[in-house]
Amino acid sequence: MSRVVLVTGGNRGIGRACVEAFLKNGDRVAFTYRSNPPSDLEGENVLALQADVNDPQSVENAFAKVEEQFGNVEVLVANAGINKDTLLMRMSEDEWDDVLDTNLKAAWRVAKRASRNMTKARSGRMVFMSSVVGYFGSPGQTNYASSKAGLIGLARSITRELGPRGITANVVAPGPVATDMLTALGDQGAARLTDLVPIGRAASPEEVAAAVTFLASPEASYISGVVLPVDGGMAMGH
Amino acid sequence: MADNFDKMKEVIVSTLKVDADKVTPEARFKEDLDADSLDLVEFVMGLEETFDITVEDEESAGVQTVQQALDLVESKQNA
Numbered sequence: 001m002s003r004v005v006l007v008t009g010g011n012r013g014i015g016r017a018c019v020e021a022f023l024k025n026g027d028r029v030a031f032t033y034r035s036n037p038p039s040d041l042e043g044e045n046v047l048a049l050q051a052d053v054n055d056p057q058s059v060e061n062a063f064a065k066v067e068e069q070f071g072n073v074e075v076l077v078a079n080a081g082i083n084k085d086t087l088l089m090r091m092s093e094d095e096w097d098d099v100l101d102t103n104l105k106a107a108w109r110v111a112k113r114a115s116r117n118m119t120k121a122r123s124g125r126m127v128f129m130s131s132v133v134g135y136f137g138s139p140g141q142t143n144y145a146s147s148k149a150g151l152i153g154l155a156r157s158i159t160r161e162l163g164p165r166g167i168t169a170n171v172v173a174p175g176p177v178a179t180d181m182l183t184a185l186g187d188q189g190a191a192r193l194t195d196l197v198p199i200g201r202a203a204s205p206e207e208v209a210a211a212v213t214f215l216a217s218p219e220a221s222y223i224s225g226v227v228l229p230v231d232g233g234m235a236m237g238h
Numbered sequence: 239m240a241d242n243f244d245k246m247k248e249v250i251v252s253t254l255k256v257d258a259d260k261v262t263p264e265a266r267f268k269e270d271l272d273a274d275s276l277d278l279v280e281f282v283m284g285l286e287e288t289f290d291i292t293v294e295d296e297e298s299a300g301v302q303t304v305q306q307a308l309d310l311v312e313s314k315q316n317a
Contacts, residue, residue: 119280164276 004070005216007031008053008110009080011038013179014129017205018077019046021213030066032080053080053106063113072117075216078107079129083181085140096143103147108154111169115162124167125216128155130227132175136235152227159225168224170215175231176202199232246308249284253277263305285311
């Protein structure tokens with residue numbers, strides 16, 4: 001396999017695991033990062049792009065660079081995401097907007113840009129990084145959970161719009177994953193979450209990346225519009 | 239403006255996947271060329287690229303035939 005893959009937010013956590021998994025597959029992988037480039041992800045098949053997914057021009061520039069270096073994006077992983085947790089009554093307008101912009105609107109933006117050439121090629125794969133909380137709900141995450149639920153509507157509408165053009169759009173919904181986002185909750189916060197998981201631990205980023213590479217693989221050609229939970233049984237899709 | 243017609247014909251053939259001999263000035267996109275809404279979006283984007291113009295949705299909404307599309311493109315070129 002040597003496809004052109006673009007992963008947003010690929011410098012750490014789940015995104016980084018996706019970058020590494022696609023590289024292992026023999027794909028050419030571009031990834032965006034906001035501020036900290038990983039120094040140890042280098043090679044002729046990998047392209048690190050500083051980009052702000054909230055800035056349309058920055059996204060356009062990133063795509064232009066990928067196209068110049070590798071060719072048109074064939075697999076898009078919309079992964080870049082943030083959280084700004086606080087209880088509803090304390091949440092500011094900015095905390096809502098920032099999270100919705102980055103997690104949902106920016107995913108729409110990169111999907112829109114990628115869809116142009118995928119449509120022409122009559123082929124393409126999109127994978128959106130959602131979260132179990134999108135349908136499970138989570139106190140203190142009205143903004144984050146809403147954005148992650150929104151990705152499901154986005155992917156399913158793309159499935160209906162662009163399915164006739166050979167494009168699939170799927171969603172991966174991880175439960176707790178051992179990343180900086182989980183570490184930020186502290187030991188107690190993390191334990192509260194993993195207590196809800198039948199498998200009894202957080203996922204590794206690689207376990208989530210495996211679902212992403214599968215949905216982007218030729219073997220998954222007839223799978224579109226699904227929400228694939230990778231949550232150790234925490235919510236089982238509900 | 240035969241040149242424009244030929245260029246448009248190429249865009250139609252490649253985006254709508256129809257035989258070139260079906261593309262006449264009178265041909266209607268939906269009825270004769272079997273184009274759905276997504277086909278038409280692709281067609282308009284193809285026009286924008288080929289003729290280096292920008293077409294707003296409102297402008298393309300009333301376009302039903304190949305001749306009307308050609309008129310739209312030429313009005314843009316002369317603008």
